Amino acid sequence: xxxxxxxxxxxxxxxEHSTPALRVLADDHDRVxxxxxxxxxxxxxxxxxxxxxxxxxxxxELVIHSTIEEELFYPAARIALGEHNLINEAEVEHGAAKYLxxxxxxxxxxxxxxxxxxxxxxxxxxxxxxxxxxxxxxKLKHARADMSALEQRLIDRRExxxxxxxxxxxxxxxxxxxxxxxxxxx
Amino acid sequence: xxxxxxxxxxxxxxxxxxxxxxxxxxxxxxxxxxxxxxxRNPLIEEICTKLTIHTALEEELFYPAVRNEIRDxxxxxxAVIEHATARHIIKQLLPVQDDDEYVQAKxxxxxxxxxxxxxxxxxxxxxxxxxxxxxLKSLGRQMMDRRVxxxxxxxxxxxxxxxxxx
Numbered sequence: 001x002x003x004x005x006x007x008x009x010x011x012x013x014x015x016e017h018s019t020p021a022l023r024v025l026a027d028d029h030d031r032v033x034x035x036x037x038x039x040x041x042x043x044x045x046x047x048x049x050x051x052x053x054x055x056x057x058x059x060x061e062l063v064i065h066s067t068i069e070e071e072l073f074y075p076a077a078r079i080a081l082g083e084h085n086l087i088n089e090a091e092v093e094h095g096a097a098k099y100l101x102x103x104x105x106x107x108x109x110x111x112x113x114x115x116x117x118x119x120x121x122x123x124x125x126x127x128x129x130x131x132x133x134x135x136x137x138x139k140l141k142h143a144r145a146d147m148s149a150l151e152q153r154l155i156d157r158r159e160x161x162x163x164x165x166x167x168x169x170x171x172x173x174x175x176x177x178x179x180x181x182x183x184x185x186x
Numbered sequence: 187x188x189x190x191x192x193x194x195x196x197x198x199x200x201x202x203x204x205x206x207x208x209x210x211x212x213x214x215x216x217x218x219x220x221x222x223x224x225x226r227n228p229l230i231e232e233i234c235t236k237l238t239i240h241t242a243l244e245e246e247l248f249y250p251a252v253r254n255e256i257r258d259x260x261x262x263x264x265a266v267i268e269h270a271t272a273r274h275i276i277k278q279l280l281p282v283q284d285d286d287e288y289v290q291a292k293x294x295x296x297x298x299x300x301x302x303x304x305x306x307x308x309x310x311x312x313x314x315x316x317x318x319x320x321x322l323k324s325l326g327r328q329m330m331d332r333r334v335x336x337x338x339x340x341x342x343x344x345x346x347x348x349x350x351x352x
Contacts, residue, residue, distance in 0.1 A: 088291035092275070096295065099274045100267070116263030120271065123302065 021150040022137050024158075025073060028065040029129040035061065036122045047107060047114040055118055059101045062125065064161045066094045068154050077136060080145030086136055093128040097121060199322035200248055200329055201312050207240045208304045215297045227282045230293060231343050234276045237300065238346050239336045241269040243329045251325055252311070255318040261311060268303045272296060273350045280350075281343040 039054045074087050081087075100121040107114045140147065198206070211233060218229045245266065253262045275296045282289065315322075340346050 084287070085290060085294075088288050089294050092288060092291045092295045095278070096271055096274060096299070099271060103267075103270075112259070113263050113267060116260065116267045119260075119264055120267045124271070124299070127298070127302075 019137075019141060019147050021073070021147040021154055022140065024151055024154045025065070025069065026133060026137070028061065028158075029133065032058065032061050032065070032125065032129070036118075036125075039118060040122075045115075047109050047111055051114070051118075052107070052109070055104055055107070055114075058118070058121075059104055060165050062097060062101060064158055064165065066097065067161060068157045070094065072150060072153050072157060076147065076150055077140060077145075080143055080147075081136075081139055086131075086139075090128065090132065090136065093124065093131075097125055097128065100124070197323070198326050198330070200251075200325040201315060201322055203326055203329060204240070204244065204248065205308065205312070207236065208308065211236055211240070211300065212304070215293070215300075218293055224284060226289070226293075227284075230279055230282050230289070231346075233293075233296075234280050234343070235340055235346050237272060237276060237296075238340060238350050239333060241272065242336060242349070243332055245269060247325065247329050247332060251320060252315050252318075255320050256311075256314045258314065261306075261314075265303070265307065265311065268299065268306075272299055272303070275299070276350050277347055280347045 035054060035058045039051065039058065042048065042051055042054070044051075070091065074090065078084060078087050100117055104114075104117050104121065107117070214229060214233045214236070218226055218233065221229065249262055249265065253259065256262075275292055279289070279292050279296070286292075336349075340349055
């Protein structure tokens with residue numbers, strides 16, 4: 001019990017989201033935030049091997065997370081909230097993040113813009129995750145939306161995608177990733 | 187609406203010109219928020235055209251001159267990537283389609299990204315530039331010449347999209 005409570009105290013973001021399905025998504029957000037923080041404190045300049053590896057991990061997490069949101073969470077949230085503006089915005093923001101992910105996946109060690117791409121991706125993704133946690137999640141809780149079936153479906157699909165994208169940390173040119181980030185809204 | 191980009195004279199320096207562009211675009215986003223339906227389409231076209239001209243002036247003339255002087259490649263590279271992301275959204279907006287359910291969302295996201303970018307330029311980049319010996323008057327004149335040429339070129343949404351895709 002004590003252990004559980006101390007874990008809860010550390011993990012602030014997820015602790016706010018008592019609805020299990022929302023907690024799955026908030027845990028994803030925390031993992032992405034941690035990866036960006038780790039990237040920012042790496043030593044050296046430009047696209048070092050370690051930076052390229054961390055950027056690949058960030059892209060992989062974001063591809064998996066945005067896919068389970070678009071396939072499962074957003075459709076459920078549209079029904080539960082009966083409004084579309086917030087969800088449409090979230091999808092457009094995913095589109096912008098995927099555009100930057102495509103740019104990052106094309107990166108090599110000579111790319112002078114590599115760190116700038118990660119920095120801008122971090123700012124946009126942070127903005128997006130904050131909006132979800134501060135606007136969409138509270139609205140769903142307020143609406144007492146029944147999300148009980150969603151938790152397991154999110155976890156199952158996430159596992160499935162993780163299996164698909166398991167390529168020893170090497171995403172460049174990997175077809176499933178190209179597929180997931182290759183779709184634009186329009 | 188204060189949207190005439192060339193009227194305020196050609197003696198403006200580069201930073202004054204860019205700052206005025208920022209004010210004008212922010213005003214246009216506010217105008218957009220007050221309108222509904224098809225009445226928004228001309229505003230969307232105006233916003234996208236102005237942003238395309240503004241980002242071109244910055245990337246072709248202002249940023250290269252500034253990059254030489256302030257020696258902060260990270261700041262300049264981020265600004266270029268933010269432009270590219272904005273153009274990505276512009277290309278999805280033009281030509282405006284009446285049945286596009288995502289119009290409102292695309293404009294909202296574009297507005298948020300542009301606001302963020304403007305704040306970074308005005309609070310970080312421009313103050314640094316003002317501390318250099320860069321001839322902002324001369325740069326402003328070059329930018330005005332290029333602006334006039336771009337305004338003559340980008341007269342239709344298709345022309346804007348084609349230019350933004352370069």
